[in-house]
Amino acid sequence: MRRGILILFWLLFISHQAAVCQAQDSGDKMKRPVADANMSLFSKAWLGIDDEMQTAPVGLIDRLPPDGTWARFEQGDNYVTIASVGKMVVAGQPYRWIEVVLEMGGQELIWKLLISETLPKRSRNILEQALSIWHYGLQREQRNITGMSPADEFGELTFILTGPDSEIRLLEPQTIETKLGRFECSGWTGRQLTRFGSIEFDATFRQWVHEKAPFGVLRSEIELSSKFNDNIRQTRDSITLVEVGTGAQSRISTADLSIEELTAQLLAPAAGWQWAVLPGGAGWASMGTLGLAMAMNKNDRELRFTLAYPSTSGGPGGVQYRPVAFDGNLRRYELGSRGGAGSGMVGLAVFALDRDVLPADQVKYIGVEKLDQQADKEPVSLTGTLLPDFLNVGFNFVPERPDDKAFLICFFDMNQRPSRNCITELNGKAKQLKEMGLAVIGIQASKVSEDELDRWIQQGSIHLPMGMIKGNIERTLFSWNVRSLPWLILADRSQIVRAEGFALAELDEKLKANK
The missing domain is CATH 2.60.40 (Immunoglobulin-like)
Structure with missing residues (x-):
C-alpha cells in the first residue's frame, strides 16, 4: 500500500499526462489542408478582420478570419493547426466551426468547436462558450465531449484556447522573427491564477498579435509556476505561426447532425x-x-x-x-x-x-x-450587478442587447401551469411592453427538446423571443439566482439588474421604482 501511495504521489505532480494506451491504426484518409500556391497570406488584407484590437487574445485566437482559412503553429517538436471549417446559423445567430489539430509524438489529436462569430471582448473562455465540442483522439474515433469536463481536462487545448484573465496590459511593440518573416507586433501580457486543492498555478502570458496573422496571434509565450506546499516547479513554453493557407476542410464529420445531436451532453x-x-x-x-x-x-x-x-x-x-x-x-x-x-x-x-x-x-x-x-451554497442576488452575458451561460441563442431598451427576462418551465400562465400573460402584453422600451425574453429552464419547445410556442402563438438553456441547467439557474419558476429579472437600459424574483403583477411597480 505504501509503495502505491508513493507512485500515485509522484503522478500527482505530472500535469496533462496522456493515458497509457496503444493507438490503433485507423486507416483513415484524412488530409491536412494545403495552401493555395498562388495565394500569399501576407500579400493581401483579410476581409472580416476588425481593425480595432479588442483585448488580450484567448490563447491563439483573437479574431476569426474568412471561413476556410488555416494557420499552423510550431511548439518545439509539436505542431498545432487551427482552421475555420464551416459556418452555421443557430437561432438566427452566426456561428463558426473551428478545428484544432495537435501533432505530438507522431500522433494527432483533433478538436472541433462550434463558437459564436461574435467573440466577447472580456472574460472570454472559448471552451465554456462553445455550443458543441467534438474530439478525435488516440482511440481513433470521433465523439461528442460537449460539457463533459472542466477546461483543464482538455490538456493541450487549454493552452491553445485560453489566455490571461487578470493584470492584463499592453506591451511595447516588438519585432518578432518567424519563418514567414519579421513583423512589428503589438503585445499583451497578463496572468491566470488557478488552484487545485493545495496546488497553485501561476501562468504569465505574453501574446504577440499582427493584423496579417489569420487568427490575430503570431506568437504566444507562457511562463508557468506550480507550487505544492514549498515545492515550486517552473516551465516555459512558446508557440509561433509558421504556415498559413486556405481551403481548410473538416476532419471530423458533423454535417449530418442536428443542433440537438451536436449539443447533446452524452x-x-x-x-x-x-x-x-x-x-x-x-x-x-x-x-x-x-x-x-x-x-x-x-x-x-x-x-x-x-x-x-x-x-x-x-x-x-x-x-x-x-x-x-x-x-x-x-x-x-x-x-x-x-x-x-x-x-x-x-x-x-x-x-x-x-x-x-x-x-x-x-x-x-x-x-x-x-x-x-x-x-x-446559497445563490447570490443579481440586484445591482451587470446582467450576466447570455453566451457565458450557454443558451442556444444570442439575444441582441439594444442600448435603448431595458430587459425583462422570464425563466420558465413549459410543463408547469404557473410558468405557462406567466408566458401567456407576457405574450399578451408584448406590444405594450415594447412601446415602454422593454425587451422581453423567455428562457425555458427545464430539459425539453427544441422540437417540443417549438411546438408549444406555435400552438400558443407565442411571439416573444424564446430560448432554452444549453448545458448544465442546475448550474445555470444557480448562477442566475433562479430560486423558483417562473422567475422574472428586470434590468435597466444600462443592463444593471434592478429587480428579481417578483410576481408579474408587480411589474408596473418595479418599472416606476426604477425609472
Whole structure:
C-alpha cells in the first residue's frame, strides 16, 4: 500500500499526462489542408478582420478570419493547426466551426468547436462558450465531449484556447522573427491564477498579435509556476505561426447532425456533480492530471480503481470524488467504495466495480466526478450587478442587447401551469411592453427538446423571443439566482439588474421604482 501511495504521489505532480494506451491504426484518409500556391497570406488584407484590437487574445485566437482559412503553429517538436471549417446559423445567430489539430509524438489529436462569430471582448473562455465540442483522439474515433469536463481536462487545448484573465496590459511593440518573416507586433501580457486543492498555478502570458496573422496571434509565450506546499516547479513554453493557407476542410464529420445531436451532453455528470476527469477510454493502467492521480486494475472478479488526491482537497470536509463507468450503450455505473488511506499530504481512496454489475471488459468509458461545491451554497442576488452575458451561460441563442431598451427576462418551465400562465400573460402584453422600451425574453429552464419547445410556442402563438438553456441547467439557474419558476429579472437600459424574483403583477411597480 505504501509503495502505491508513493507512485500515485509522484503522478500527482505530472500535469496533462496522456493515458497509457496503444493507438490503433485507423486507416483513415484524412488530409491536412494545403495552401493555395498562388495565394500569399501576407500579400493581401483579410476581409472580416476588425481593425480595432479588442483585448488580450484567448490563447491563439483573437479574431476569426474568412471561413476556410488555416494557420499552423510550431511548439518545439509539436505542431498545432487551427482552421475555420464551416459556418452555421443557430437561432438566427452566426456561428463558426473551428478545428484544432495537435501533432505530438507522431500522433494527432483533433478538436472541433462550434463558437459564436461574435467573440466577447472580456472574460472570454472559448471552451465554456462553445455550443458543441467534438474530439478525435488516440482511440481513433470521433465523439461528442460537449460539457463533459472542466477546461483543464482538455490538456493541450487549454493552452491553445485560453489566455490571461487578470493584470492584463499592453506591451511595447516588438519585432518578432518567424519563418514567414519579421513583423512589428503589438503585445499583451497578463496572468491566470488557478488552484487545485493545495496546488497553485501561476501562468504569465505574453501574446504577440499582427493584423496579417489569420487568427490575430503570431506568437504566444507562457511562463508557468506550480507550487505544492514549498515545492515550486517552473516551465516555459512558446508557440509561433509558421504556415498559413486556405481551403481548410473538416476532419471530423458533423454535417449530418442536428443542433440537438451536436449539443447533446452524452456523458453528463449526475445532478449536483461535475466532471473532475473527463470520461475517456478505459484502456489505461495509470493516469495523472492536475491535482489527481489514478491507477486502474482489472481482473476476472472486478475493476479496481485507486484515486490519489491532495489531502487538503479531498476526504471529510473537502472535495468528494467518485469514479463512474459507462458501458457501450452509455449507461452509467458508480463504483463502490472500498475504503482509503493517507500519507502526509496525499489521500488515497479505493473503489471497485463488481463483474456482476458490469464486467471490466464491457467498460467503454470511465471518468471521475466531484461534488459541485455550489451545491452547499446559497445563490447570490443579481440586484445591482451587470446582467450576466447570455453566451457565458450557454443558451442556444444570442439575444441582441439594444442600448435603448431595458430587459425583462422570464425563466420558465413549459410543463408547469404557473410558468405557462406567466408566458401567456407576457405574450399578451408584448406590444405594450415594447412601446415602454422593454425587451422581453423567455428562457425555458427545464430539459425539453427544441422540437417540443417549438411546438408549444406555435400552438400558443407565442411571439416573444424564446430560448432554452444549453448545458448544465442546475448550474445555470444557480448562477442566475433562479430560486423558483417562473422567475422574472428586470434590468435597466444600462443592463444593471434592478429587480428579481417578483410576481408579474408587480411589474408596473418595479418599472416606476426604477425609472
